[in-house]
Amino acid sequence: MTTQYTRQGEFWTGVKDTFPLVLGATPFGIIFGAVAVTGGLSPAAAIGMSVLVFAGSSQFIGAGLFAQGVGIGVIIITTFVVNLRHALYGASLAPYVKRLSHRWLLPLGFWLTDETYAVVIRRYQQPDESPYKHWYHLGSSVFMYTNWQFWTIVGVVAGQQFTGLAKLGLDFALVVTFIGIVVPLLVTRPMLACTVVAAVVAVLANGLPNKLGLMVAALAGIAAGMLVETVLNRHAARNAKLFESRQSPSFPANR
Amino acid sequence: MNELLLILGMALVTFGVRYPMLAIIGRLRLPDTALRALRYVPVAVLTAITVPAMLMPEGTMDIRPGNSYLIGGIIAALVAWRSKNLLLTIVVGMAAFLAWRAVVGSV
Structure with missing residues (x-):
């Protein structure tokens, strides 16, 4: 049986698979809108930031620092550092999108988020030959984007009505979403090593300025995963060789 | 005015991090080690x-x-x-x- 892949089918599957992540991002969008306007951004600027920047954590940091009167140059550099992880995502997705034209790559690049990356990389890595996996990517991106705009506006309106909304602790939604993505991936020893080292380094390096600790921890985790993978592979190779050398004398006789 | 600068600046650096790796690195052939690293x-x-x-x-x-x-x-x-x-x-x-x-x- 062969499955018939269609552009529309891929697009809507992308939307469907992104739904849990959209759910996780929703309270975050409300909180951003509310925090931004209570912190002193105009409603238009809060919404404009969601439309043009579209990067949750750096929007929070940007709005927060702006409210504290930090200079715009510093905020922009901080945004750059906080978003550096997207370069890793981009590099990870790049091999799968290299045949696409810039008409596709420009919007897909603009819409790249933690959530869409997490969903889409799984689709790209599936072995089937669907020629329309980028439509899945598009569906995920468009859903995340429209949802973020909608809830930002809700948050802006709510923030103008009620004070204290920001203290509800809805920021936990992001944490719980990431936990739900990462934990099921921890099925091999290299992945476990990666997560443990990234966790420890992230906590130790938390005091570094401009969220640099995040990059340091991520790189340490990647290095740990690769190291354990290499050691295990060598070990496996050596065992295989040992096995072979034990077996080999009998091989000619068996033939 | 300040708000506009803030938003445009943030938008520029964010896009500047997201797009180039996705669009340009894909045209190069990555070494095996890099591909392994990306899985983590x-x-x-x-x-x-x-x-x-x-x-x-x-x-x-x-x-x-x-x-x-x-x-x-x-x-x-x-x-x-x-x-x-x-x-x-x-x-x-x-x-x-x-x-x-x-x-x-x-x-």
Whole structure:
């Protein structure tokens, strides 16, 4: 049986698979809108930031620092550092999108988020030959984007009505979403090593300025995963060789 | 005016990080080591965001039972581990967090 892949089918599957992540991002969008306007951004600027920047954590940091009167140059550099992880995502997705034209790559690049990356990389890595996996990517991106705009506006309106909304602790939604993505991936020893080292380094390096600790921890985790993978592979190779050398004398006789 | 500069600047650097790797690196052939490294990216980055948010929600290490981020996170991780279901993890984790925070939580 062969499955018939269609552009529309891929697009809507992308939307469907992104739904849990959209759910996780929703309270975050409300909180951003509310925090931004209570912190002193105009409603238009809060919404404009969601439309043009579209990067949750750096929007929070940007709005927060702006409210504290930090200079715009510093905020922009901080945004750059906080978003550096997207370069890793981009590099990870790049091999799968290299045949696409810039008409596709420009919007897909603009819409790249933690959530869409997490969903889409799984689709790209599936072995089937669907020629329309980028439509899945598009569906995920468009859903995340429209949802973020909608809830930002809700948050802006709510923030103008009620004070204290920001203290509800809805920021936990992001944490719980990431936990739900990462934990099921921890099925091999290299992945476990990666997560443990990234966790420890992230906590130790938390005091570094401009969220640099995040990059340091991520790189340490990647290095740990690769190291354990290499050691295990060598070990496996050596065992295989040992096995072979034990077996080999009998091989000619068996033939 | 300041707001406009802020938004345009942030938009520019964000796009400047996202787009080039996606569009340009794809045209090059990456060495095998780089491809291997990229498989660890999601786990490494998301762990590095999540764990400090659980252990130090207010910037310093807090492993008291009053830390709802820690308790909620542990419950979410258990649900994720047993069920491998993202939606269930979000719903149960969020409920556990809010309940814990309302009843015992100080943070």
